[in-house]
Every structure is written in C-alpha cells, then in structure tokens.
Amino acid sequence: MSGRTRLILTAVAIAVASVIFMLYLTHSSYGAPPLRCGIKALTGFDCPGCGSQRAFQALLRGDLAAAWGYNAFALIAAPVAVFLIVVEAGRECWPRFHRAVLSKWTIIAAAAAVAAWWIIRNQ
C-alpha cells in the first residue's frame, strides 16, 4: 500500500467517523437539535443538501417516510454516488466500463438533477 493510498484511506476513515459521531451527537433522542445549514441561515433558501443530515438520521431510526420528507434527493443520490465512486476508483481495471458509465450524459443528468432539485424544493 502506497503512502498516498494510506493517506486517502485515513482521510476517508476520519470523515466517516466524524459523520457518524455528528449524527450521534445531534440525534434527536440525545437532546441536541440538528445542525442548521449555514446557507439556509444566510439566504433563507434550502440548498440541495439541506435536510440530508435529518434524512440519514431518520434512516438510522428506520423511518423511511420521514427520511424521504427531509431530503428525498439525498436518499436517491447516495447509492448513485457510491456506485460512481467505486467505478472511478477502479477505472484502471475497467477503463471501458468507466468511460461508458461516466458518459457526457451521465454527468449532464447529474448536474441537471441537482439544479432541478434545488429549484423544485424552493418552490
């Protein structure tokens, strides 16, 4: 394992641990309110990510309906993002598959979906 790989793995592990810790710290049964989104506080608009924390907390509780209500886009985007990350991480092993999955239209669709979600949720 190269030094760079180890560095990336460590960073990912720390990030995952901090997210779980934050979810635990702000879990509604623990007493603390969920973290307020700074963009929302500043502009009054929901950004594409607003509610994703509560959505994943609701998912941890097994409350799918509540999770959907907090941020439906995050629930759909999470597995897609994980899939894309795995495809890109192994792009040297499957260059053609990588090119097929990360097509121009995939990227345009992703950008359009984020933009559309941002507009729709602020209607």
Add this chain to the structure above:
Amino acid sequence: MEYWIIIDGKARGPYGVADMIRCGVTLSTPVWRQGMTEWVPAGTVRDLAGYFSVNETYHSQQLDYSTPPPSPVDPAARQSCGDSEWRAANGDDDRPPMPSTYLGWNIAATVLCCIPLGIIGIIYSAMTRGRYDQGDYAGARNASKWASVWLILSVVFGLIQGVFVLATNILSLL
C-alpha cells in the same frame, strides 16, 4: 500511430499506444515508428509524453540500440502482447484511460456538505469528459484536477461550517 518496441532485446510490434504501454514500455524502452531514422527512448517521443506517470525514472544506461529498425513494417509480423481476453474486454483503442471526473464525490459533497460548491465540481466533471472526447487529454487532466479542487473546497467549507454551527448549537444548550 503504430510503434515497434525493443523489450528483452527483441524487436516487437507494431503496436498501438495502449498496447505498447501494456507491454511494459517505460521511458527508456527503445521505440521506433515509420519516419524515424533510428530507435529512440520512448521518453523522448513527444506523442507518448502523456502516457507515462511522472514518477517513472529514466535509465538511459539501459538503452540498447544495436537492433536496427524493422523496416519496412510487415503487418504479418504483428505480435500480440498480453492476453486476448483483456483485448476483447477493453478493445485496442489508443486512448489513455480517462482521468477521474470525481462526479460521485462531488454529488456526495453537494448533498452532504451543506455548501453547494460541489456543483462547480460537477461542471468540471463535465469538462473532463468533454475534453477527453475531443482528444484533449492534457485539458481533461487539468479539468479533472479542478474537479478535485472544488470537491476539496466544498468539504473544507462544509467542515468549517459544521464546526461553527456545532459550536453555536452547543453554546445555545449552555
């Protein structure tokens, strides 16, 4: 553009660039193509410059130019390199692998970091792919780099905001 290479003292070819790299060509491997007067190290061929990793070191002392260029090129002399299955699965096009677009990471950052900077990263993902399709591989690598820069920025600003918001939340509890 097809090249002949000398590996283990044997001239082989002709290969497309992708095949050549898979054969284990390094910066110092002697290569020849039609129009060249003699074998030259692969590292000095301008068209091949983008295909080597920057970490590769140059061993000029390993050069062996004793074998004369195989000319004229006889297509029947083509030798396969590597397994045919790899070829069937990946085709033998001459394009280098596409750089990472960081699309998945930028989507995750957009959704999780509360800072919609990931969207700028997604735009650079699209530029990476667009330039790659145009054959602008250096431009594609550059766009890929910027996609990762915006990813890092959105994570860093997301963390700063998270810490700030967490601090205000904790203060409000006191």
